[in-house]
Amino acid sequence: MSPQFPTRAPADPASSPLLGQLNDEQRAAVSLPPEHALILAGAGSGKTRVLTTRIAWLLSTGQVSPGGVMAVTFTNKAAKEMMTRLSAMLPVNVRGMWIGTFHGLCNRFLRAHYKLAELPQAFQILDTQDQLSAIKRLMKQHNVDEERFPAKELQWFIGGCKEEGMRPRDVPARSEDDRRKVEIYQLYEDQCQREGVVDFGELMLRSYELMRDNDPVREHYRRRFRHILIDEFQDTNRLQYLWIKTFAGDGNAVFAVGDDDQSIYAFRGARVGNMADFVREFGVSHQIKLEQNYRSYSNILDSANALIAHNKGRLGKNLRTTQGPGEPVRVYEAPTDLAEAQWAVEEIRHLVGSGLPRHEIAILYRSNAQSRVIETGLFNAGLPYRVYGGLRFFERAEIKHALAYLRLLENPRDDTSFLRVVNFPPRGIGARSIEQLQDAARAAGCSLHDAVSATTGKAGANLGGFVAKIDVLREQTQGLTLREIIEQVLAHSGLLEHYRAERDGADRIENLEELVNAAESFVTQEGFGRDAVALPVDELGQSPASQGIDPDQPLLDEPIASLAPDAETGETLSPLAAFLTHAALEAGDNQAQAGQDAVQLMTVHAAKGLEFDAVFVTGLEEGLFPSERSMSDLDGLEEERRLMYVAITRARQRLYLSHSQTRLLHGQTRYNVRSRFFDELPEHALKWLTPRGGAGQARSAFGWGSGYPSTRLGGSREAVPTVFANPPVPPQKAPPAHGLRPGMKVFHTKFGEGKVQLLEGQGDEARAQINFPRHGVKWLALSVAKLTPVE
């Protein structure tokens, strides 16, 4: 037994130094007995702290060895955070533990059992882009009508099926279209299998199926992971829930932490219902609410509580704080989006002037498109800022190109990568040649790479040259270090040369050089140097046997995150294959220019889990926040409200809310009404910087709510028009004479009944965008079109 891990259970939980810093709720959660538990952790209630302290406490009280813990998060960032905090608490080799993202752990699991999972050991992972291009390619090959089945929709369909744990045969096909989609799903699966690649959903689904169907494997892992901890449980989808369930047998404990009020990912398959299901199906007897908020003053917290109280079916939680009311929540109405940005910039100047660091100030918005005008404002004011979101390092085109070459070295069957670079840099291989090649490959039932030898003529020569280049590179890079391999590929693929000749290729070359660095630090961090594989099973000394694990079972306590040796042969992935996996699973940082003290700009989604002294939530307008698409159903609206709740609870000291009467969106000026969320906030906590009313009076002025056309969607609240061509406080123009308003129903002699969506221009030039259910969206000149309002 390791001296660090006394086997006795602590007599008094409070006596452990780990628990001393916690409040009562937190301490109760951390020291729960080894049974299933659900921790409802409100915003700012110390969720990560409870999770990590729980692990530390289990380890230090000898209830489990590091190898017996599995902790699952959604993001790499959260996993890293957990590992960092944990190693600060205990002298434990966290890299050897199963702490990681769902996908990272699935990857590790599948690498270890690749034969059972019927995958090549060096299977590569398709990211979202790769997946889409694979689907498009497949659709072309099978003559799928792109009009009827857009590739994006199929991608969404396939991903959705996998998230539900469904293979093609499990998908109910009610219509002809459904049948076709399922057929394509099947073709896509066949294609991936043939090419030796898996997408993100497949990582999860396949490891779930292996756990479900293979008794020895399941028994092994169930015996092994005595404690399973899940972060952000409200964001789990159906498949992830099932996956967790297969790991949870008799005698192990699932510790789930989540907050139903912060569930903002239903749109990508998250099921808040998993929390209630968990309680029921696992017979959870320990439920603890963490309601003590350590982050915000009470004006901010009151606002958050009042807002979220409008949602139905909550598990029920109310945040409280011991801090005073603090500053009121400031509300501002701007005439234009630019003015809104300028106001925020002015406020930020004052804040910075009073000593607040710029990085403690965040400007949040609902959608990325809104950042531009704010950036302009900050830029003009000379305030440094940093925008989160957008392209990540491994998603950049030049990086994807380089990775495609590398993937072809590892796996020539990877047609997605083949097509990506077969003519990049341009080498005279056009669409025609590629089509012929694809036909040949299909006829021969082989990969594009292998089909090249069968092609003839000039096209054949060019293609042959390309394949030869790849094959030679593969030969030449045998036995080289990862760094050298990448350098060879960059030099001989022609990528560097190509970008050198390009006018603004300097950045791209810089990124390619950065790729070499990334590989270098990957090798160092993951310990790919020499003898990385043979680390002790369990750094802290407890042998698996002492855990009651069958010593005959293959043990998979591999210490290195992406380097799982084959359970039977001990064979491991090449550094290159491991690096490619790393690139897919961890797409890198969102923004290059880190470092300096800058104002933080991001979407509300991106802000989840973060906190700032001062937070601006901008663009609080109907149609934007809540977003237009969400307003048609109650679930969507409630998710928007949770999103707003997340936004509010990011603020520690100061919160600013703003909206604008007009906004340039998609190149058109839209007139927006202020968000309904303002009406759900407690008046006592707010301070209106502009007279309240303004857009608000629009409601009575136009009398909507009573005579307004309502969209009838089962059980939903009244759908509110999102765009006003005739604002109550018109910035400049006089109201138009045609009397049309967005949302109004009109009749057209040819197109029938339709709904006015947008209006623009004046007098003879006035036109309206109208959605006709039977004829689609049309732009009509009002001086010409004969439109009659429909009551």
Added chain:
DNA sequence: GCAGAGTGTCTTTTT
């Protein structure tokens, strides 16, 4: 085969 013009689309995001 390729470059430039024209067209259509357009939440939120991690893996």
Added chain:
DNA sequence: GACACTCTGC
């Protein structure tokens, strides 16, 4: 207003 995609002329 930006990007991705398709079409067209060379």
